[in-house]
Amino acid sequence: MSKKKISKEKSIRRAKTMTEIVISLVLVGTGAFFIRNSFNHAKTIEPSPYVEENDIQIDDPEATTVPDPNQTIYESLAVDTKDKFRGDLILVNKEHQYFGGDEDLVSITDMNYENEIDCFSAVDSTYTILRNVYEPMTKMVQDFYDKYHNDTLIIYGSYRSSEFQQELYDADVSANGGEESSRVAKAGFSEHETGLAFDFSETENNDYQGTGDFEWINANCYKYGFIVRYTSSKEKITGFQNEPWHFRYVGIPHAFYMDMHDLCLEEYIDLIREHPYERLNDHLEFTDDNGKEYEVYFVKSDDGNEKTTVPVPAGVRYDISGNNVDGFIVTVYKGQKPIVEEEEVTTKAFEDTSEENTENSDGEENDNSEEDYSDEY
The missing domain is CATH 3.30.200.180 (Phosphorylase Kinase; domain 1)
Incomplete structure (x- = not known):
């Protein structure tokens, strides 16, 4: 082969190679252009407002808090x-008036008859007390009787109406020649109007002092929900002198706490x-x-x-x-x-005794005769 022909073939191959290189560069340049253009027109995508940014918390079954069974709900x-x-x-005293009415009262005598209770008595059937107080009062006296076989207790003071309390107050003012009574509570300010209180006497000496056999009652009354309402040590607070015969129902928990802490x-x-x-x-x-x-x-x-x-x-x-x-x-x-x-x-019915009955009388001295069963205030 002649040298001239060989030289020509080399020139053709060189030209072809150069063409391929140019085409490749053009393709590379075009791709780079489009890629750059795409980045220039790209937008930042904001997070959706409907998706919470907080991480989703997955409860760990082993970490679940067990409720305290002793916790009060x-x-x-x-x-x-x-x-x-x-x-x-309710606190009823010289400063706090009792706004009563519709008391659920029962006759002590009638209830004793129906329940065959003969270990204590009341002056007559007009002496009433709240229904929920009768049972613990009776249980206390029955337990006392079972221990000492003493049946001389008598209820000589129990519920009284506001009208009757006013009569007692006026009578004491008249008898002492003063403008106010220092011994009898004004109408509306006596615990007896609540039906929660009662007074003991006894049929032998007509004088209950919470001594002798009766000391057991005053010492144990809290177990039945009662307190001795007026004591000499609290006279400055209650405003009344010692009345060992006057009992007030407050319920067992409260009677216990007051007795234990002398309140x-x-x-x-x-x-x-x-x-x-x-x-x-x-x-x-x-x-x-x-x-x-x-x-x-x-x-x-x-x-x-x-x-x-x-x-x-x-x-x-x-x-x-x-x-x-x-x-x-x-x-x-x-x-x-x-x-x-x-x-x-069901209990035996008894007539309303709110007006014409004699109820129970009132006065300071504990001279508890059959003719005049009176109490301190």
């Missing part, structure tokens, strides 16, 4: 605000007020002689409304009582189930 109960004037713990009712009401519901870890808690546990707290009444919201424990027995001053006292019987209302036991 409270629920709201709407009660009539005016009911702060009702209940076993009169005024002091106890003040103490409970220091343990409001809002301070959940500072409710008044105690255990009685029988190992029963109680929790007590105060709820202020909503005096601007007809209803007051009272927190109460769910699934546990509790009582609510007004204090006759500024709110409600809730008593929780810890570990006890709510009491199911039972049908009312």
Whole structure:
């Protein structure tokens, strides 16, 4: 082959190679152009407003908190605000009037007859007391009788109407020639008007002082829900001198606490007020002689409304009582189930004795004769 022909073939191959290189560069340049153009027109995508920015929390089954079975769960109960004037713990004294009415009263004599109770008596069938007080009062006297076989106790002071209380007050003012009585409570300010209080006497000496056999009653009455309302040590607080014959029902938990801590009712009401519901870890808690546990707290009444919201424990027995001053006292019987209302036991009917009967009289000296059964105030 001639040199001229070889040189020509080389020139053709070189030209072809150069063409391929140029085409490749053009393709590379074009691709780079489009890629750069795409980046220049790209937009930042904002997060969707419908997606929460927080990380999704996945519950760990092993980390689940187990509820404390001993923790009290409270629920709201709407009660009539005016009911702060009702209940076993109402405070009635010279400063706090009793706004009563519709008391569920029973004749002590009639109830004794129906239940075949003959270990104590009342002056006559007109002497009445609240239905819920009759049973613990009777049980206390029956236990006293079983121990000492003494059947001389007689109820000479129990419920009395406001009208009768006023008569007693006026009579004492007239007898002493003064403008006011220092011995008899004004109408509306006597515990006897509540039906929660009663006075003992005895048929042999007509003078109950809580001594001798009767000392057992005064020392153990708290076990039945009663307190000796007026003692010499609390005279400056209660405003009344020692009355060992005057008993007041407040309920077993409260009678126990007052007896153990030597508190009169005024002091106890003040103490409970220091343990409001809002301070959940500072409710008044105690255990009685029988190992029963109680929790007590105060709820202020909503005096601007007809209803007051009272927190109460769910699934546990509790009582609510007004204090006759500024709110409600809730008593929780810890570990006890709510009491199911039972049908009312049929008892012998008795006539209304609100006006024409003689009821029970009143006066300071404990001169308890058959003709005049009177008490301190």
